[in-house]
Amino acid sequence: MPVKPAAGVQSVERAFELLELIARAGGECTLSELAAETPLPLPTIHRLLRTLVGIGHVRQMPNRRYALGPRLIRLGEVANRQLGALAGPVLRSLVDDLGESSNLAVLDGDMVVYTGQVPSAHSMRMNTEVGRRANLHNSGVGKAILSVLDDERIARLVTQAGMPAATPKSITTLSGLFAEVERIREQGYAVDEEEQEIGVRCFAMAIPGAPTPMAISISGPVSRVGQDFADRAVPALQRAAATISSALTGNL
Known part of the structure; x- marks a missing residue:
């Protein structure tokens, strides 16, 4: 029986999934575009993005789009x-x-x-x-x-x-x-x-x-x-x- 990953590990996997999706989109995209590319619930995506923005790995642009951040x-x-x-x-x-x-x-x-x-x-x-x-x-x-x-x-x-x-x-x-x-x-x-x-x-x-x-x-x-x-x-x-x-x- 497969072992479920710990919640913390799963969160890391999900965060990196979002980073890769943004990269695949050319470096920036909207929240709705991310939601269309992943089965993650919208509140989860939003929470992960807030965390990534807070540590500088993602930045939110004036037009509300999300882009890869300078710390990357x-x-x-x-x-x-x-x-x-x-x-x-x-x-x-x-x-x-x-x-x-x-x-x-x-x-x-x-x-x-x-x-x-x-x-x-x-x-x-x-x-x-x-x-x-x-x-x-x-x-x-x-x-x-x-x-x-x-x-x-x-x-x-x-x-x-x-x-x-x-x-x-x-x-x-x-x-x-x-x-x-x-x-x-x-x-x-x-x-x-x-x-x-x-x-x-x-x-x-x-x-x-x-x-x-x-x-x-x-x-x-x-x-x-x-x-x-x-x-x-x-x-x-x-x-x-x-x-x-x-x-x-x-x-x-």
């Missing part, structure tokens, strides 16, 4: 550094095996943020700064992350962020993006075909079972990153994603 910023910064350190050896191994730059990125609101990067040794290379944010619809890591989300959430996030054309090859319509996401789901990896920067191709893959959506990638100039490279990169990314997944879930 440092937690996020530390968590991102630790994630980058955990993934560092895996990213380094990808660079050693394939000779191009590797990255790790995490869903952050309605965009992705790069949390780990190891540059190629080539003088002409991709060099993405840790902490840089990118759109979901035109980056390899962004599209890989979209492929593991449900369609409703994809539409909401991309609509919030917009679909600016970074290059003439960027996808700029929801219908085009959904077709691309379906292709990624079928083949298991995403390709950025000069959609974020002309002359650069990127292969990316979502980390399976990650506690928050994230992806790993390898990128370089199109002159070096062609079909032969893809044949080597895809299985290497699969191994790297599985290694990071195991580390995150404690199954190493």
